[in-house]
Amino acid sequence: MIGGPPGAIAALKREIGVVNHTVNCNEISNLPDINFVIGGRKLRFSGQDYILKMQEGFCVPAFQGVNPINGVEWILGDVFLGRYYIVFDMGKDRVGFALQKKL
Numbered sequence: 001m002i003g004g005p006p007g008a009i010a011a012l013k014r015e016i017g018v019v020n021h022t023v024n025c026n027e028i029s030n031l032p033d034i035n036f037v038i039g040g041r042k043l044r045f046s047g048q049d050y051i052l053k054m055q056e057g058f059c060v061p062a063f064q065g066v067n068p069i070n071g072v073e074w075i076l077g078d079v080f081l082g083r084y085y086i087v088f089d090m091g092k093d094r095v096g097f098a099l100q101k102k103l
Contacts, residue, residue, distance in 0.1 A: 002050070003075035006065030016047075018061055023051060025059040036076075043097060049083050 003009075016031050017023060023031070031047030051059050062079045080086065087096040 001062050001064050001075070001077040002079050003064045003066040003077065005068065005073055009063045009065040012063055013061055016061065021060060023059050023061060025051075025053060025057055028059065038097070039095075041097065043080070043084060045079060045083060050079050 004012075012034070016034070017027075028047040028051050031051065033047075034045045034050060036043045036045075050062050052062050053059050062077075066075060083100060085098040085100055087098075089096065
């Protein structure tokens with residue numbers, strides 16, 4: 001899941017064509033890429049990355065509107081972990097991303 005401000009998530013869902021909280025599973029490959037920019041680096045996600053297949057013909061986007069908690073506006077969950085390796089360097093107060101290889 002990726003959590004973010006409800007207004008931003010609603011706009012994102014409209015942009016990718018979500019209707020009644022779902023998308024047509026047959027259209028996943030036609031969905032637009034979504035890019036997040038973190039620290040000047042663009043992280044790209046395709047429809048295959050951000051759509052969850054729940055059952056035959058029933059797919060939902062992995063985006064959820066959440067109100068900010070203690071100043072945190074975005075939650076970068078399993079969608080990020082499924083596409084990128086993420087390294088947290090607490091000593092130098094930084095985060096690194098590396099694209100995972102497809103097997």
